[in-house]
Amino acid sequence: MIRLVAALLIGAIFGVGLVVSGMTLPTKVVGFLDVFGQWDPALAFVMVGAIGVHMATRSLVLRRTRPVLSEEFPGASPAGIDLKLLVGASLFGLGWGLAGYCPGPAIVSVGVGGDAAMVFVGTMVAGMAVARVVMARTAA
Amino acid sequence: MTLDAILPPLIGGALIGLAATLLLLFCGRIAGISGICGGLFAPKSAEWGWRVAFVVGLVTTGFVAVGPAPEAFVFGLDRSLGAVAGAGLLVGIGTTVGSGCTSGHGVCGLSRLSGRSLVATCTFMATGALAAFIVNHLLGGAL
Numbered sequence: 001m002i003r004l005v006a007a008l009l010i011g012a013i014f015g016v017g018l019v020v021s022g023m024t025l026p027t028k029v030v031g032f033l034d035v036f037g038q039w040d041p042a043l044a045f046v047m048v049g050a051i052g053v054h055m056a057t058r059s060l061v062l063r064r065t066r067p068v069l070s071e072e073f074p075g076a077s078p079a080g081i082d083l084k085l086l087v088g089a090s091l092f093g094l095g096w097g098l099a100g101y102c103p104g105p106a107i108v109s110v111g112v113g114g115d116a117a118m119v120f121v122g123t124m125v126a127g128m129a130v131a132r133v134v135m136a137r138t139a140a
Numbered sequence: 141m142t143l144d145a146i147l148p149p150l151i152g153g154a155l156i157g158l159a160a161t162l163l164l165l166f167c168g169r170i171a172g173i174s175g176i177c178g179g180l181f182a183p184k185s186a187e188w189g190w191r192v193a194f195v196v197g198l199v200t201t202g203f204v205a206v207g208p209a210p211e212a213f214v215f216g217l218d219r220s221l222g223a224v225a226g227a228g229l230l231v232g233i234g235t236t237v238g239s240g241c242t243s244g245h246g247v248c249g250l251s252r253l254s255g256r257s258l259v260a261t262c263t264f265m266a267t268g269a270l271a272a273f274i275v276n277h278l279l280g281g282a283l
Contacts, residue, residue, distance in 0.1 A: 088238020127232020
């Protein structure tokens with residue numbers, strides 16, 4: 001139960017970070033991606049802040065033998081760069097640049113209830129479900 | 141750029157980085173939003189509960205924050221709902237096939253100096269810029 005409460009609160013902190021940073025504003029996101037137009041570089045500082053804090057603190061956390069509320073830290077992530085990574089990241093970027101939402105800000109915006117965010121998250125979740133099924137079948 | 145333009149992204153980013161560290165510290169998990177969201181389709185997994193709680197935390201933030209800060213959630217783009225639906229589909233398929241999004245590859249992956257995440261991040265930044273270029277400069281800003 002306490003693990004669920006922790007995850008809920010951490011999700012809320014993450015969400016506040018997204019809102020404060022301006023990531024829930026698709027016009028600002030597209031302005032950041034439009035490097036050949038009136039480029040607005042402000043959102044680059046989201047990465048600076050996030051990576052700065054996470055990189056500095058994650059190594060302190062990983063000195064522990066285990067997480068506070070769970071058994072073990074994640075194992076090594078896959079290392080190779082393959083076609084799936086490139087195709088997947090390419091498709092994700094296209095969608096991100098078209099509507100200005102990546103998954104986190106879109107999910108936060110569902111709580112607001114606008115048409116665009118609801119439709120976006122609906123088809124995003126459908127795309128995730130379909131891709132998971134197809135990938136599970138082709139792997140088997 | 142003025143400090144007023146830089147501080148909100150910097151502070152918001154710091155909160156995102158802090159949340160990623162707290163998730164690692166307490167739950168031992170990587171804060172990749174697309175992975176957490178896609179994991180909702182595995183309800184039998186022992187990981188399902190915290191993923192649901194995390195997503196509820198995200199949605200609740202929007203629900204609560206729109207009262208005091210409605211200007212933080214303006215969609216603002218000239219897009220048909222069909223175009224938005226197509227974009228959502230691309231993001232859902234792309235993050236699943238590519239194993240991550242802005243948070244998993246961009247924040248967590250780059251923070252641990254993962255070459256794989258660096259390649260993914262450069263790729264989605266490039267195709268994101270391509271999409272923005274096509275819509276803004278070839279299609280007149282609407283789709």
